[in-house]
Each structure stands twice: as C-alpha cells, then as structure tokens.
Amino acid sequence: MKRKLSIDQHVIQFCRFLRENGFAVGPTEEVDVLNALATIDWSQSQYFKEVLRTVLVKNISQYHLFDELYTKYWRELKRAEDSKLKDSQERDKQSKAKQQAPSIEVIKNWLHGNPQDEIKEVAQYSPGVAKGKADLSAFAEEESREWSSVVRMLKKQLENQPNRRSIHNKKPGKISLRPLVRHNMRKGGELLDLYFKHPKKQKLKLVLLCDVSKSMDLYARFIIQMMYAFQNSGLQIETFVFSTSLYRATRLLKSHSLKKALNALSDHIEEWGSGTRIGDCLWEFVDRYGRSLLDRKTYVFIMSDGWDNGNAEVMEKAMKKIKGNSKKVIWLNPLASSANFAPEVQGLQAALPYIDALLPATNIKDLKYIL
Amino acid sequence: MQHKKALAEINAALLEQGYISDASIAMAIHLSRALKKPLLIEGPAGVGKTEIAKVMAKVMTTQLIRLQCYEGIDAPQALYEWNYQHQLLHLKMLENESASIEQKEQQLFSEKFLQKRPLLEALQTAQPSVLLIDEIDRADEEFESFLLEMLSDWQITIPEIGTIEATSIPQVILTSNRVRELSEALRRRCLYLYIDYPTFDKEVDIVTQKVPEINEFLAREISAFMQELRKMRLEKVPGVAETLDWATALAEMHFDHLDKSLVESTLGVVLKDWDDLRNTQDSLSELFEKVKVKLRVE
Numbered sequence: 072m073k074r075k076l077s078i079d080q081h082v083i084q085f086c087r088f089l090r091e092n093g094f095a096v097g098p099t100e101e102v103d104v105l106n107a108l109a110t111i112d113w114s115q116s117q118y119f120k121e122v123l124r125t126v127l128v129k130n131i132s133q134y135h136l137f138d139e140l141y142t143k144y145w146r147e148l149k150r151a152e153d154s155k156l157k158d159s160q161e162r163d164k165q166s167k168a169k170q171q172a173p174s175i176e177v178i179k180n181w182l183h184g185n186p187q188d189e190i191k192e193v194a195q196y197s198p199g200v201a202k203g204k205a206d207l208s209a210f211a212e213e214e215s216r217e218w219s220s221v222v223r224m225l226k227k228q229l230e231n232q233p234n235r236r237s238i239h240n241k242k243p244g245k246i247s248l249r250p251l252v253r254h255n256m257r258k259g260g261e262l263l264d265l266y267f268k269h270p271k272k273q274k275l276k277l278v279l280l281c282d283v284s285k286s287m288d289l290y291a292r293f294i295i296q297m298m299y300a301f302q303n304s305g306l307q308i309e310t311f312v313f314s315t316s317l318y319r320a321t322r323l324l325k326s327h328s329l330k331k332a333l334n335a336l337s338d339h340i341e342e343w344g345s346g347t348r349i350g351d352c353l354w355e356f357v358d359r360y361g362r363s364l365l366d367r368k369t370y371v372f373i374m375s376d377g378w379d380n381g382n383a384e385v386m387e388k389a390m391k392k393i394k395g396n397s398k399k400v401i402w403l404n405p406l407a408s409s410a411n412f413a414p415e416v417q418g419l420q421a422a423l424p425y426i427d428a429l430l431p432a433t434n435i436k437d438l439k440y441i442l
Numbered sequence: 443m444q445h446k447k448a449l450a451e452i453n454a455a456l457l458e459q460g461y462i463s464d465a466s467i468a469m470a471i472h473l474s475r476a477l478k479k480p481l482l483i484e485g486p487a488g489v490g491k492t493e494i495a496k497v498m499a500k501v502m503t504t505q506l507i508r509l510q511c512y513e514g515i516d517a518p519q520a521l522y523e524w525n526y527q528h529q530l531l532h533l534k535m536l537e538n539e540s541a542s543i544e545q546k547e548q549q550l551f552s553e554k555f556l557q558k559r560p561l562l563e564a565l566q567t568a569q570p571s572v573l574l575i576d577e578i579d580r581a582d583e584e585f586e587s588f589l590l591e592m593l594s595d596w597q598i599t600i601p602e603i604g605t606i607e608a609t610s611i612p613q614v615i616l617t618s619n620r621v622r623e624l625s626e627a628l629r630r631r632c633l634y635l636y637i638d639y640p641t642f643d644k645e646v647d648i649v650t651q652k653v654p655e656i657n658e659f660l661a662r663e664i665s666a667f668m669q670e671l672r673k674m675r676l677e678k679v680p681g682v683a684e685t686l687d688w689a690t691a692l693a694e695m696h697f698d699h700l701d702k703s704l705v706e707s708t709l710g711v712v713l714k715d716w717d718d719l720r721n722t723q724d725s726l727s728e729l730f731e732k733v734k735v736k737l738r739v740e
Contacts, residue, residue, distance in 0.1 A: 095626055095630065097630075099630070100630075103477060103479070106476075106477055107473050107476065107477055110448075110472070110473070110476040110477075111449075111469075111472075117465065118469070121465055121466055121469040122469065122473065124466065125466070125469055125470045125473050125633050125634065125635065126473065126633060128634045128636075129626070129629040129630060129632075129634050130484075130623075130629060130634070131484060131620070131636055134634070134636045256526075257524075257526040258526070259530060276622075307623070354675060358675065362486070362619070362620065363619075363620030363623070366622070385675075388675070392677070
C-alpha cells in the first residue's frame with residue numbers, strides 16, 4: 072500500500088479493497104463516488120464516509136460490513152505509513168495460524184494434496200475413526216462433476232413439484248380460455264390472438280444451514296463440498312454455517328475454485344469446530360434473516376447431528392417459525408444412516424415436530440438416495 | 443459551504459414536514475438529487491421508508507407519483523394501456539365519415555386514447571416529479587428487468603406512436619421490505635439507504651414531534667419501553683408506526699407515565715401477535731426494570 076495517496080487514488084484503492092471483500096464495485100461506482108464527492112466538503116470525515124457508504128453499499132449485508140471494512144482500510148493505511156505493515160502482517164498470519172481450528176486446516180492440507188495428515192488429525196478427534204475415514208475418503212476433486220449432477224437433479228426435482236399456478240402465452244399448448252377471451256374482447260371479440268396455458272415453473276429458493284461444530288468434524292469435508300456445490304449450482308440459495316454463533320457464508324462460497332472458497336471459509340469462520348448452540352443460532356437466523364429469506368417457496372435444509380448445549384425452548388420456537396414461513400424443512404443428519412439411530416438428542420427432539428423429512432447424509436450417495 | 447447548506451436545507455425541510463432525519467438519510471437524499479440516481483431504501487416495516495418519498499415531494503414542491511408493486515404486476519399496468527372501449531366507440535362514430543383508413547387509424551392510436559399509468563405519467567410531467575416505486579420486492583423478476591430498462595433510458599417505446607422521451611427525469615425512490623432479494627443489476631443502478639429502527643433519542647424526537655400533546659417524560663418512557671421490547675424475541679417486531687399509535691392513545695387518555703396495569707391493558711396497540719403478547723405480559727416486571735435503567739443511563 073502506498074504511503075501518500077490523492078483522494079481519487081484513495082477512492083480507487085478503497086474500491087479495490089471492497090472488491091476483495093466481495094462487494095460488486097466497478098468503474099461506474101468509482102466514477103459515482105468521485106462525482107458525489109464533488110458535491111460535498113469531503114474534508115469532513117463523516118461526510119466522506121457517508122458518501123462512500125451511500126454509493127458503494129448495495130445490500131444489507133454490505134451495509135453491516137461497511138463500517139468494519141472502512142475502519143480496517145484506514146488502519147492498514149496507517150500501519151503502512153508507520154512502515155510496520157510487513158511485520159504486522161506476518162504477526163497476524165502467525166496468530167491466525169495458531170487460532171485456526173484444526174479441522175478446516177486439515178481439510179485445506181488435504182485439498183492442497185496432503186491427504187495422509189488429514190486422516191491422522193481426524194483420528195485425534197473422534198473414536199469413530201473408521202466411520203470417519205469411510206465418509207471422507209471418497210471426497211476428491213473429480214467428484215465435483217458428480218456433485219454438480221446431483222445438485223442439478225435435485226434442482227430439477229424440486230422445480231417439478233406440482234404447482235397450482237400457470238402462465239399464459241402464445242406458445243402452443245393447452246388452450247387457455249380466460250386470457251383468450253379477455254385479450255380478444257379488446258379487439259371487438261374477434262379471436263385474433265390465441266392464448267395457451269403452461270404450468271408455471273417453481274421459483275426455487277433454498278436456505279442451507281450447516282452445523283460446523285466439533286461434533287460435526289468428521290463430516291466437514293462432506294459439508295464443504297455440499298455447500299460449494301449448492302452455492303455454485305445457479306440456484307437462488309443462501310448458505311449459513313453455525314456452531315455457537317451464526318455466520319452467513321454465501322459470499323465466501325461464490326468462488327470459481329473450491330480451494331479459494333475453502334481459504335475464504337477458514338479465514339472468516341473462527342468458530343469452526345467449537346461447541347453447539349443450534350437453537351440460539353437458528354433463532355438468530357429467524358430474527359435477522361427470516362423476514363427476508365423465508366417464504367412459502369423456500370426449502371430449508373439443516374445439516375446437523377442435533378447435539379445442542381442450548382435451551383430446547385428456543386430451539387422449538389425457532390423451528391416453529393422456520394416451518395411456518397417456508398415450504399419444507401429437511402433435516403440432514405449424518406448419524407441417521409446408522410441402523411441404531413433414534414432421534415433422542417435434545418435438539419433433534421425439540422425440532423422433530425417441525426421437520427418434513429429427517430434424512431441421512433454422510434456422503435454423496437445419501438444425497439442421491441434423497442432424490 | 444454550499445453542500446452544507448444543501449444538507450442543512452434537506453434536514454430542515456424534512457423536519458418541517460415532520461420527518462426526523464439523520465446524517466445518512468440527508469446524505470442519501472442529497473446524493474440522489476445531485477447524481478440523478480434512483481434511491482433504493484430498505485429496512486423493516488414501519489420505519490418510514492415510504493414517508494421519505496412523500497416528504498421529498500413536499501420538499502421539492504412537486505407531484506408524488508406512486509406505483510404500488512404486487513405479485514403479477516406487468517408492464518401495461520405500470521406504463522400505459524389503450525382504452526379499447528373508447529376506441530371502439532370512436533370507430534363507430536367514424537363509420538359514416540369519409541376519412542381514409544390511415545387517417546382513422548391515426549385518430550384511433552393517438553394520445554387521446556392512451557391511458558397513462560404511473561411510469562409514463564412520471565416521464566411526462568413538466569416539472570420533475572417524485573416517482574415512488576413502492577415494495578419493488580413484491581413484483582416479479584420480469585417486471586424488475588423491465589423497470590431496469592426504463593430507469594436507464596428514460597424513454598418508452600409505444601409501437602403505435604413511437605418513442606416517447608422523458609420531458610423531465612423524475613426523482614425515483616424504490617422501497618423494499620426484502621420479501622425477495624433484488625437483482626444485482628437493479629441494485630447497481632441505485633444509491634442505497636438502509637433505515638433501521640430508530641435509536642432511543644431519535645424515537646423520543648419522533649414521538650414528541652408527531653404527538654405534540656404528549657408530556658416529555660411519557661415520551662421517553664414509551665421510547666425506552668419500545669427499545670427494550672425490540673430486543674425481545676418477538677414474532678412481529680413493532681415499528682415506529684406502533685410507537686406513535688401507542689403514544690397517541692396514551693396522550694388521548696391523558697396519562698403522564700407508564701405503569702404495569704396500563705401497559706397490560708394497552709399492549710395490543712403495539713403487539714399484534716398472541717405469542718408476543720403473552721410472552722411480554724409474562725416478563726413485564728423485568729421489562730420495567732430495564733426501562734428504568736435505560737432512562738437513568740440516557
């Protein structure tokens with residue numbers, strides 16, 4: 072980062088910084104900011120910030136993120152001015168490496184070509200090593216195609232659900248009397264335009280809520296692969312991960328490469344592999360995003376084993392709300408593939424009345440079975 | 443200095459119209475006017491998104507043209523329609539006239555038979571109007587795409603007449619409750635403003651401004667109560683509209699402070715969900731404690 076910049080260089084630099092953080096900011100926005108700055112006295116920092124916010128922020132998640140990024144930008148700039156940027160970056164890197172939850176680090180190693188270490192690490196965490204290995208070993212780069220085809224099949228199947236609504240157009244099909252009469256009445260009753268009826272395609276919306284707590288460590292690879300495949304399938308989907316708190320991971324997963332997505336996930340999600348408070352996290356989802364993301368066209372997928380340290384009442388209330396505001400709630404449970412499985416854990420017990428389907432999910436074959 | 447004047451003017455004008463603004467609202471309005479870009483306002487229900495457009499029209503002393511969006515709205519309902527019945531009657535009257543077919547056609551497809559809908563109307567006003575496209579998130583994506591085209595070109599092509607260019611570019615305000623996510627393309631064409639529930643001080647100002655007959659202590663108590671209420675896990679979080687309804691009701695009944703029985707009997711003005719009502723009534727004592735602490739701190 073340069074030490075001294077002019078105002079337009081700052082704007083361009085800041086826009087680049089926002090782009091790196093997932094903002095869709097291009098030359099048009101840069102020009103808009105410069106034009107906007109010409110209409111105010113930008114020497115006053117609060118006006119400068121307000122202008123940048125008004126022009127560059129385009130949605131609510133960016134709105135909430137903007138303050139943090141703005142502060143970070145100036146802090147980094149100050150560090151550069153103090154000629155300490157390099158040192159501090161190294162320090163940051165080291166401390167981050169220390170803080171990093173081991174499971175995701177392991178998966179990163181594996182993804183970058185070191186699968187042996189991963190198996191060792193997994194072995195440290197769970198007595199169910201054999202099962203873990205079986206679930207995880209099938210995961211490889213070449214599986215991407217298989218994943219894409221599974222998600223495509225799922226998309227097709229969900230879209231073809233019976234729909235009461237129909238669209239009317241001039242494409243030949245079953246004749247549609249109402250629009251035929253209505254449109255031709257305007258033309259004196261002569262049947263000049265024919266109208267046909269076609270079933271309206273469902274506008275699919277999906278919300279994926281994935282548990283990344285310690286008890287789900289064994290299935291981390293499966294979860295990441297699933298989240299990535301869903302997010303990049305062209306579906307209208309929002310992805311969240313949770314353990315003791317909720318994190319909206321949609322923008323982190325929108326990457327052309329799984330490696331990049333994984334790096335972004337590990338950089339931003341600090342609570343990977345910690346405890347679980349499913350109820351609180353689901354309520355946080357309902358409270359913060361429910362109104363905007365849930366409607367009667369939305370399928371909600373929850374991927375969790377149901378182990379919950381939180382309050383069962385909160386869990387029940389959150390699930391009731393999710394169920395009431397969505398089309399279907401599908402709970403994917405990695406433990407459900409076991410023959411002795413019974414939904415006895417507290418979290419799952421509370422959620423059970425509000426689930427449309429409780430399905431096993433430990434590998435891609437299970438997902439195919441769902442279809 | 444001129445910009446300061448512009449911002450102060452906007453703030454003063456908003457205040458004059460009874461709208462308590464803040465720095466980001468004033469800046470968004472100023473930039474929307476200066477850059478001639480549409481302003482997209484998002485936020486929970488009842489925080490005054492639509493009100494901004496109404497106030498802006500008053501500030502600019504111009505006409506407010508409102509397009510209320512809903513599922514299934516299409517271009518003709520927003521733009522224009524031919525008045526077929528009127529055209530047919532006119533055609534009957536023309537039957538005995540000796541005019542040529544071309545002349546008759548020309549008469550039939552003239553502006554006389556054109557029913558202007560809000561978008562066309564906004565483009566044809568002599569003075570720039572304020573065009574409020576309310577709850578755009580309720581409209582279908584196809585309509586959003588159509589709107590995008592109009593917002594970029596400021597012209598409309600009517601096949602029978604030709605292209606109608608805007609005589610004045612309206613000040614466009616779009617509001618959304620985030621029922622569905624709007625497209626990136628539409629967002630990129632707009633400036634963005636998010637209005638959240640007001641802070642305690644702002645809410646007190648709003649109450650005293652809109653309900654002048656209320657005493658200041660009660661206004662502060664009501665605002666503190668609402669702030670604490672919004673922190674609870676409610677099915678339907680009350681907005682500013684509910685605060686004002688409650689304040690008006692209590693002022694009408696000449697109350698000067700809140701007490702438990704009064705809140706219990708009037709809570710229905712604020713909360714519109716049975717579970718919320720029951721849960722709030724159960725934790726009223728706790729809520730009152732929090733309100734007391736808040737009032738001491740603020």
